[in-house]
Amino acid sequence: MEENLRKIPLIVIAGPTGVGKSALSIELAKHFSGEVINGDSMQIYEALDIGTGKITEAEMQGIPHHLLSFKKSWESYDASQFKADATEAIQAIYERGNLPIVVGGTGLYIEGLLFDLGFGQAGSHDPAVRRRLQERAAALGNEVLWQELKAMDAGAAAKIPVQNTRRLIRALEVIEVTGKLFSEQEEHKNQVQVFDSCLLVLDRPRDVLYDRINRRVELMIDEGLEEEAEALYQRSPEQNEQSTKGIGYKEWWPYFQGQATLAEVIAAIQQNSRRYAKRQLTWFRNRFQEKHWLTIESEAKALEEAIDIVSRHLNIEEMSN
The missing domain is CATH 1.10.20.140 (Histone, subunit A)
Incomplete structure (x- = not known):
């Protein structure tokens, strides 16, 4: 671990799919002059926008974003590559005088970035x-x-x-x-931080989260998810590319092969997304010793609490209204 990385402040917004990470990250970035780094393993792919829930340019509100849409759908990518790319982006953002904010739900990416886990050790790849x-x-x-x-x-x-x-x-x-x-x-009982990081894990009441996920999938269908998935299917009908294994895409293969109805595809995506959200919450609950768990019941209250947490981490005294 490079000692000079330890002084770099890093905010991480993690949590399950559909919880509202992107929206909160934009507000924090505006408040603290931040730039956002994607920490989602599917949002690295270009042309896979709808099914990954990728933030739109309008939603970015002018906030710079990094590690989004920079890989072709047939390219592989792993946690060790993410660690290297994200570390480079974090250093560049810090040198510009801005606050790096990593946003994503891929637990292994987040854990590998924050702690010195030895990804890609010499002699471990063949x-x-x-x-x-x-x-x-x-x-x-x-x-x-x-x-x-x-x-x-x-x-x-x-x-x-x-x-x-x-x-x-x-x-x-x-x-x-x-x-x-x-x-x-993989034993990381003594988690040694690479950066001066502050981890916020977002959550919502379970019924609210699941309802958001279900409605989000329906919106994806309305926005053209079928066409996006079909383009991927045409490229890789054997489903042997990393990107074809993602939730929101893999469920379409039986449909395109005449073995499932549209309703069955939608139900499968919703169910897989809910199950994935549950696994994500378990991962963040069990794998991280130091975290701020933020259950969102009011958007305004959650933002206020997040600003307070980040301000204290950065030793900034917020002016009271």
């Missing part, structure tokens, strides 16, 4: 091994790989859902290449 594992996953299914991981490293299997193909493959790759347990390499 493209040939990864390709072979990807081929086995495609041929045999995730359950087979998950059972293999469980037999080798029960601790890692307990933390990686069977549906998460990328994490399964990564864990098996690390074990095979290094000869060490993936869970041992």
Whole structure:
């Protein structure tokens, strides 16, 4: 860890899909002269705007945004690449005299950025091994790989859902290449911060959050999600690209193949989004020792509380109205 990074103030706004991270980040950026860095693993892709819930140019209100729409849909990207790219952006923003604000719900990206987890350690990657594992996953299914991981490293299997193909493959790759347990390499009990970071985790009452997610999916359909997903399907009908595995896109494959109705697709996206939100909340609750948990019941009150938290972190005394 570079010692000079430790002095850089960094605000992180995390939380589940549909909770309202982007809206709050804009208000904080306006208040504290901030610039926003995307921390969502699907919003890195260009042309995947509707299904990822990507912020629009109008919604940005002139606030600079980074690491949005800079990868093609067929390109792969991982936590170690994000750590390098985000760190570079954070340093540049700080040198401009502005406040870097990372916004996203991809827990592994956020955790890898904030703490020195050793992503991409020398000798832990082998493209040939990864390709072979990807081929086995495609041929045999995730359950087979998950059972293999469980037999080798029960601790890692307990933390990686069977549906998460990328994490399964990564864990098996690390074990095979290094000869060490993936869970041992992921132990972060003593979290050493890389930056002078302040983590805000947003939440809402469960029924409110789920209703927002359901309505958000319906709005995505109205905005043209089917056409966006179909363009992805035409590029990768075998669904072998990283971007095709994202919620909001993967559910369309049976529909385009005549095996599902539109109503079934919508219901699947809503259900998968709700389940993902629950997993995100569990991740942020369990994986981060220091965090400010902000349950939003009033937008104005949440913003006021967030400004107070950030001000105290930055040692800024807010003027009372």
